[in-house]
Amino acid sequence: MKQEDVSQFLYNVYNKLYEYWGPQHWWPAETKFEMVIGAILAQNISWNSVEKAICNLKRANILSIEGIFQTSDEMLSELIKPAGYYNQKAKRLKEFCNFLKREFNSDLEKLFALDISSLRQVLLSQKGIGFETADSIILYGAEKPIFVVDSYTKRLFYRLGLIESEKISYNDLQAIVMTNLTPQTQLYNEFHALIVKHCKEICKSKKPICNKCCLKLICNYYNEE
């Protein structure tokens, strides 16, 4: 596809998804700190499990930098158990809070004031924070325009025919999208959320429900079947 075609195609996909599903209101969190904690806990686990862990932290009244920092490792692991890999994730949460205290005087807004590239670099330098988590924090926490890629994005764009393989690297796919869509936080926010929704409900891994899909007329997978 030529660049203008890719751009037009991506906007077309976005518009069709938005028309079908409506606004997704991401990220589901009451505060930015809760959003960041949710992003760290969300690695390799369903969102329902993350919600249970967040709920436990709220109930124990420790959903704050100081609260997490001062809670024992054992207690923290116990509270976030529903989110899986709990010993490892408890360690990561503590390390992240320690980093915020040390480097940003416990002020998340100071971290978020960095420009996108520095913020991404700083987040990626934290143990256990990979591209998807870092970019989710930048997009949904710092509210800066960076496109979040995940396995749903790779699956959908591969089936639609935009990319040749689901094995495309995170950064390569992100670059394709960001070169072709205007860098707008709200657009990237909604697009990622819509892709997740669509892949969970319709473009499922094993049996996509193509006859119900709003993208079928522009989908390679459907049209080649």
Ligand code: SF4
């Ligand atoms: S038509 Fe089928 S394969 Fe294509 S995007 Fe829709 S559900 Fe996925």
